[in-house]
Amino acid sequence: MLRSIVSASFMLLVLLSSxxxxxxxxxxxxxxxxxPRSILVIPPMNNSIEINASNIYLSTLSRPLAEKGYYVFPVAVINQFLQENGLQSPADMHDVPLEKFAEHLNPDAILYVVIEDWGQKYEILSSTTVVKANMKLVDAKTGKTLWDTQVSYAQGSGDNGGGLVGMLVQAVVDQVVGTIVDPTPGVARTANNIAINNQGRGLLNGPYRAQ
Structure with a gap:
């Protein structure tokens, strides 16, 4: 019996290791x-129902990329520049030919982001803040994909303590607080850090990475 248990345990370890x-x-x-030494971030395309998702997410991207060691073109300045040149939506900006970016800005790489899900999901006794997007970094001259990943993180705010009454009170508090303080920027920053710094799949360190 003992030999069978040891044998089964050994096989489990082998399978897990494999x-x-x-x-x-x-x-x-x-x-x-x-x-690449420099990255131009194009304002994210937004496939979610939250109209402010693109602008909010855009504000969370510079820091983790800069901390990775890359020069990041000022995202607000670039957004304004593109709008002043007749590109009023991220969808329009994503369709700009690479040679136009090279002509006016000359970045080494361009980061395209598509938001798939965003915002707070309220249920009866809890709420969850969700951020889900796809990132693709391309060579600004050739258009070749240099790196891509999915960004995804969900943060729940329900508290099971205090019984049913406590859960109901907490759910009301969550909804009230959610209308005053937007939790999505914090969730987006966490999602970015997880994706960009992921071991084995995250973005490689750039030339300006602090040692």
Whole structure:
């Protein structure tokens, strides 16, 4: 009996180890060959129902990219520049030919972001703040994908303490607070940090990374 248990345990460890071993590292060959120093962030396209998602998310992207060691073009300035040149929506901005960006701004790489889900989801006894997006970093000259990832994070705010009455009170408080303080910027920053710094799939350090 003991031998069977030990044997089964050993097989479980082997399977778990095999599962970990099959997780392949992201292919960074294109990024390593391109070696971008500067990143131009295009205002995110927004497929969610939250109309302010693009502007809010845009404000959370510069810091984690800069901390990774890249020069990031000032996102607010770029957004205004593009709008003044007749591009009123992120969808229009995403359609700009690469050579136009090279002509006016000359970045090494361009980051495109598409928001898939955003905002607070209220249920009877709890709420969840969700941020979900797709990032793609491309070479500004060739358009070749250098790195891409999915950004996803959800933060719940329900408290199971205090029984049913306590849960109902907490749910009301969450909704009231949610109308005053928007939690999405904090959730977006967490989502960005997880995606950009993910071991094995995150963005590689840039040339200006602080040692």
């Amino acid at each position: 599962g970990c071993a099959t997780q392949e590292r992201y292919d960074y060959a294109a990024l390593e060959a391109s070696k």
